[in-house]
Amino acid sequence: MNIKAFYRDGLLTIGIIGELDHHAAKKAVSAIERNIDDHLPKSLVLDFKELSFMDSSGIAVILKAYRRMNELGGQVLVENVPSQPQKVINAAGLDRLVKIAMSSKEGYI
Numbered sequence: 001m002n003i004k005a006f007y008r009d010g011l012l013t014i015g016i017i018g019e020l021d022h023h024a025a026k027k028a029v030s031a032i033e034r035n036i037d038d039h040l041p042k043s044l045v046l047d048f049k050e051l052s053f054m055d056s057s058g059i060a061v062i063l064k065a066y067r068r069m070n071e072l073g074g075q076v077l078v079e080n081v082p083s084q085p086q087k088v089i090n091a092a093g094l095d096r097l098v099k100i101a102m103s104s105k106e107g108y109i
Contacts, residue, residue, distance in 0.1 A: 049080030
């Protein structure tokens, strides 16, 4: 798993590449929290377009990002979610807390 981040005008976009499983979750949380703390964004986009697999550990990653952004008064959007991770997100009911978008908006990664 790799992480790429882009910040501009209060928007932090983090792309997660590869597999988000229990081995990668700790690294992902650390990278996301570090980027949030470095930029203090108003909005965080987790871009999953290059995510090939996600298990329940990915739910924890999204929830930790949500909690940290909530502390800052910001919001979280998860976008470009492939079919398999979408099933995990749906089963967890994360769409009640976090906005889920199927496709990217211009200007993001």
